[in-house]
Amino acid sequence: MNPLLSVQNLTKTFAAPQGPLGGKEQRFRAVDNISFDLAAGETLGLVGESGCGKSTTGRLILRLLDADSGAVFFHGEDLVPMGKKALRPRRRQMQMIFQDPFSSLNPRCKIGDIVAEPLLIHGLATPATARGLVTELLATVGLNSDILDRYPHEFSGGQRQRIGIARALAVKPELIIADEPVSALDLSIQAQVINLLDDIQQQFGLTYLFISHDLSVVEHLCTRVAVMYLGRIVEIAPALELYRAPFHPYTEALLQAVPRPIPGRQHKRILLQGEIPSPLAPPSGCHFHPRCLYARPMCRELSPALSEHDPGRFAACHFAGEFSRNRA
Amino acid sequence: MTSPLLTVSSLKTYFFTPRGLIKAIGGIDFSIAAGRTLALVGESGCGKSMTALSILRLVPEPGRIVDGKIVFSGEDLLRLPTTEMRRIRGNQIGMIFQEPMTSLNPVFTVKRQIGEVLELHRGLHGPEQEEEAAALLHQVGIPDPRNRLASYPHQLSGGMRQRVMIAMALAGHPQLLIADEPTTALDVTIQAQILELLSELRRSRGMAMLLISHDLGVVAETADAVAIMYAGLIMEAADVEILFNDPRHPYTRGLLACIPRLGEARQRLVPIPGQVTDSRENSDGCPFAPRCNEVMEQCRHHLPPLREVAPQHQVRCWKAL
Ligand SMILES: Nc1ncnc2c1ncn2[C@@H]1O[C@H](COP(=O)(O)OP(=O)(O)OP(=O)(O)O)[C@@H](O)[C@H]1O
Numbered sequence: 001m002n003p004l005l006s007v008q009n010l011t012k013t014f015a016a017p018q019g020p021l022g023g024k025e026q027r028f029r030a031v032d033n034i035s036f037d038l039a040a041g042e043t044l045g046l047v048g049e050s051g052c053g054k055s056t057t058g059r060l061i062l063r064l065l066d067a068d069s070g071a072v073f074f075h076g077e078d079l080v081p082m083g084k085k086a087l088r089p090r091r092r093q094m095q096m097i098f099q100d101p102f103s104s105l106n107p108r109c110k111i112g113d114i115v116a117e118p119l120l121i122h123g124l125a126t127p128a129t130a131r132g133l134v135t136e137l138l139a140t141v142g143l144n145s146d147i148l149d150r151y152p153h154e155f156s157g158g159q160r161q162r163i164g165i166a167r168a169l170a171v172k173p174e175l176i177i178a179d180e181p182v183s184a185l186d187l188s189i190q191a192q193v194i195n196l197l198d199d200i201q202q203q204f205g206l207t208y209l210f211i212s213h214d215l216s217v218v219e220h221l222c223t224r225v226a227v228m229y230l231g232r233i234v235e236i237a238p239a240l241e242l243y244r245a246p247f248h249p250y251t252e253a254l255l256q257a258v259p260r261p262i263p264g265r266q267h268k269r270i271l272l273q274g275e276i277p278s279p280l281a282p283p284s285g286c287h288f289h290p291r292c293l294y295a296r297p298m299c300r301e302l303s304p305a306l307s308e309h310d311p312g313r314f315a316a317c318h319f320a321g322e323f324s325r326n327r328a
Numbered sequence: 329m330t331s332p333l334l335t336v337s338s339l340k341t342y343f344f345t346p347r348g349l350i351k352a353i354g355g356i357d358f359s360i361a362a363g364r365t366l367a368l369v370g371e372s373g374c375g376k377s378m379t380a381l382s383i384l385r386l387v388p389e390p391g392r393i394v395d396g397k398i399v400f401s402g403e404d405l406l407r408l409p410t411t412e413m414r415r416i417r418g419n420q421i422g423m424i425f426q427e428p429m430t431s432l433n434p435v436f437t438v439k440r441q442i443g444e445v446l447e448l449h450r451g452l453h454g455p456e457q458e459e460e461a462a463a464l465l466h467q468v469g470i471p472d473p474r475n476r477l478a479s480y481p482h483q484l485s486g487g488m489r490q491r492v493m494i495a496m497a498l499a500g501h502p503q504l505l506i507a508d509e510p511t512t513a514l515d516v517t518i519q520a521q522i523l524e525l526l527s528e529l530r531r532s533r534g535m536a537m538l539l540i541s542h543d544l545g546v547v548a549e550t551a552d553a554v555a556i557m558y559a560g561l562i563m564e565a566a567d568v569e570i571l572f573n574d575p576r577h578p579y580t581r582g583l584l585a586c587i588p589r590l591g592e593a594r595q596r597l598v599p600i601p602g603q604v605t606d607s608r609e610n611s612d613g614c615p616f617a618p619r620c621n622e623v624m625e626q627c628r629h630h631l632p633p634l635r636e637v638a639p640q641h642q643v644r645c646w647k648a649l
């Protein structure tokens with residue numbers, strides 16, 4: 001079966017922020033030759049630390065940013081070379097949910113108009129029929145139609161996130177790219193929105209690319225997980241297997257760093273040394289080698305390719321999985 | 329038993345806004361013994377930061393501490409003259425905040441900022457000051473500390489800035505460190521390093537800590553005792569083991585039930601219904617009543633007191649009595 005989405009060798013460079021003295025423009029790779037597939041109906045989690053290129057990847061797929069090279073196949077068609085006009089109907093099938101529900105809603109528009117806007121733009125409703133559809137959409141995300149004439153600032157973070165989700169659902173998309181959709185929410189509200197995302201996936205057969213730095217939330221929601229480090233995907237695997245026995249040393253370190261809500265559990269933790277290197281001067285060979293516990297001399301020289309070590313389990317490490325197997 | 333290092337009693341901090349009175353802190357009591365860590369936990373707006381700022385007497389306008397006592401090392405901080413209070417801040421009580429960029433001055437070097445604290449609180453100057461500043465940076469795990477002293481805050485990563493903040497907070501040898509979401513803005517691998525650093529420093533210096541966090545994982549791994557806040561009140565307080573293993577308040581139970589947990593079989597989350605409302609001005613009842621799944625009629629009309637249900641375990645709930 002063909003995947004719904006296939007990302008191939010996608011690369012994006014940005015100009016580095018200039019120092020006070022200016023000088024020659026320096027570019028760095030925010031997204032560095034990444035590839036992955038997304039099957040219809042699945043949820044792929046995209047995790048990694050700040051600045052590793054998660055949001056950029058999402059924006060490249062939606063063509064909110066133009067790639068330097070690579071391809072994004074959606075239903076078998078490459079979106080990267082498409083013009084605005086050809087993109088438009090495809091854009092309807094892919095929607096984004098953002099982290100900050102406040103800045104993503106126009107403060108001067110009423111809730112009813114915010115949710116109706118995509119319906120009107122894509123010709124899915126007329127101003128006369130929109131209101132009924134909007135009421136239905138709001139009900140889907142657990143909001144009452146008496147909010148139609150109110151403004152975003154009157155709502156809490158969780159409610160605004162529901163409004164953003166209703167808006168994304170309006171055009172009946174197939175793919176939703178959710179960029180940290182619950183990170184800004186309080187714990188009790190986070191759980192409400194996570195359940196909502198689960199429900200609407202079942203109800204509408206949605207496919208998700210779920211961007212998050214919260215590994216517990218990703219484990220809860222995702223069927224597969226891709227881990228990024230300095231612009232590259234270092235591991236991609238079914239969620240259950242990746243969480244049980246990571247193949248990449250970075251994935252292992254990330255999982256161990258997550259604090260657990262279990263007091264007294266002195267869990268053995270490998271503390272990663274050092275900081276994430278600057279993307280402007282990424283380390284040679286394997287980008288992770290200066291912080292890696294298992295690095296050997298060859299890691300400094302040779303960049304490991306993302307290759308399949310067990311069925312469905314990809315990792316970019318010269319010794320992928322060896323360390324966890326040895327320990328077990 | 330020795331008396332606690334810090335005892336807060338009946339603390340009330342209100343905001344007098346044009347739109348009305350906001351009881352940011354509606355009367356809270358807790359204490360921290362020397363060398364121990366108390367975590368304040370709760371959702372956005374429940375009054376965690378205002379508690380910290382009240383202890384430091386840094387509550388911003390139009391807020392005011394309207395009642396209560398804050399006894400630190402035997403002295404009521406609320407009765408001290410401002411000059412005396414300034415000496416205690418940064419000296420006996422250190423503080424670190426969530427976003428180091430807002431607390432570090434962008435136009436001064438690290439050396440100058442740490443130097444100021446060392447001068448003010450320990451009277452160090454010149455080479456002696458520089459020596460100590462470098463030693464502090466070394467202690468908080470900053471590599472190449474001598475050269476780092478010349479850096480400006482924007483030249484440091486988030487984790488480095490947080491380490492500089494900690495170094496500044498430690499400069500005066502505090503007995504109590506107030507840490508308001510010290511790792512929330514950091515990546516998990518860096519968070520793990522900073523938490524490790526904080527526990528190491530607490531061990532080696534016997535320092536007490538008031539840790540503010542909404543991350544139950546961080547709390548479980550760092551704190552000795554926990555106070556759960558909701559709408560400006562403490563709802564439950566206990567030693568960390570008791571709080572996580574035998575929670576008595578419906579809100580605490582709800583919080584523990586609604587978080588996805590790493591490595592546990594996937595099951596539907598049980599959210600707490602509704603949302604935090606700003607109903608504290610007009611309700612006499614339990615502020616959690618509108619969201620509580622065990623609510624009784626009396627809860628809506630009468631605020632339950634915070635009562636001891638077992639040794640070292642206090643709960644504010646009519647059901648738990
Ligand atoms: N428009 C832009 N111009 C220049 N640099 C950019 C731009 N957008 C992103 N970057 C840089 O690209 C890198 C990747 O950024 P991106 O936002 O994709 O990271 P992220 O993984 O989403 O991080 P976070 O978890 O902090 O959201 C970062 O170094 C960032 O500073």
Ligand SMILES: Nc1ncnc2c1ncn2[C@@H]1O[C@H](COP(=O)(O)OP(=O)(O)OP(=O)(O)O)[C@@H](O)[C@H]1O
Nearest residue numbers: 343345350352371372373374375376377378379389
């Ligand atoms: N400048 C202000 N004016 C009016 N009310 C304020 C002001 N600052 C804070 N408050 C009130 O005090 C309450 C407690 O705020 P506080 O900053 O202590 O919350 P918090 O628990 O630290 O939340 P967060 O987790 O978001 O940091 C808020 O709900 C708000 O109503």
Ligand code: SF4
Nearest residue numbers: 286289292299317318
């Ligand atoms: S390739 Fe080497 S440095 Fe990179 S993760 Fe694997 S062992 Fe570590």
Ligand SMILES: [Mg+2]
Nearest residue numbers: 054055056179
């Ligand atoms: Mg991002």
Ligand SMILES: [Mg+2]
Nearest residue numbers: 376377378508
């Ligand atoms: Mg706060």
